[in-house]
C-alpha cells in the first residue's frame with residue numbers, strides 16, 4: 001500500500017507530493033502513482049529532500065531515462081547527466097516561456113529541478129498549463145495549430161561548445177499540438193527560440209506568431225509559480241507545459257539548481 005499523498009497547489013496545475021523520500025529506492029506502485037500524478041497535475045513538488053547526485057539521478061529515473069543535456073559546459077563534474085543552473089558560471093535565467101530540448105527527436109518527458117542553494121527572495125520558477133491553453137483557444141485556431149509543424153535547432157549561447165552544436169544542431173520537426181502519451185489530452189507545444197521556423201512560414205512570421213500565441217495563451221489562471229525552498233524537488237511535465245525562470249533575485253546571493261531531463265516519446269498528434 002503506497003503512502004503517497006497528493007495535494008493540489010493551484011486550481012489549474014501543480015501538486016505537492018508527501019510521503020515520498022526520493023533518497024530511497026521507489027517501488028513500482030509508487031513509480032506508477034507518480035507517473036500518473038505528473039500526467040494529471042503537470043508539476044509535482046517534493047519538499048525537504050536531501051539527496052546526493054547519485055540518489056537524485058536514481059529518483060529522477062522514476063519519470064524516464066535521464067538524457068544528456070546539450071550545454072555540456074554546465075554538466076556537473078563527475079555526473080554529466082546533471083546540469084548545474086547557476087548564474088555564477090555565466091548563465092542567464094531562462095525568462096522566456098519555453099519547454100526544454102525541443103531540438104531532440106525524443107524530447108524530455110520531464111524536467112526535474114532540485115533546489116540546492118536558494119536566494120532569500122525572488123528566483124522562482126513558473127509553469128504554465130499548455131493543455132488548458134490549448135482548450136481555451138478558439139476552435140479555428142486549434143484546428144490551424146494542429147496542422148502546423150516547427151523545425152527546431154540548438155539556440156546556441158556565446159559559450160556553446162562547437163561539438164554540442166554539431167551533435168544537437170540538426171533540425172528536428174515537431175507538431176505544434178501534441179497528444180499526451182499518458183493522459184491522452186492535447187497541448188500546445190513549441191519552444192520559441194529553438195523553433196527556427198514553422199513549416200510554410202518565414203522565420204520572422206513564425207517568431208511573431210509564436211510570440212503572439214504566448215502573449216494570448218499564458219494567463220495567470222493557468223500558471224503555477226514555484227517559490228523555492230532549499231531541498232525542494234520540482235518535476236515539470238515537458239509534454240503539456242511551458243516554464244520560465246525569474247531573474248528577480250539579488251545576484252550577490254547564490255541560486256543553484258540541479259537539473260535532470262528524462263527522455264520521453266517522439267511528439268505526435270493523435
Ligand SMILES: [Fe+2]
Pocket residue numbers: 094098099100111243
Ligand atoms: Fe527550461
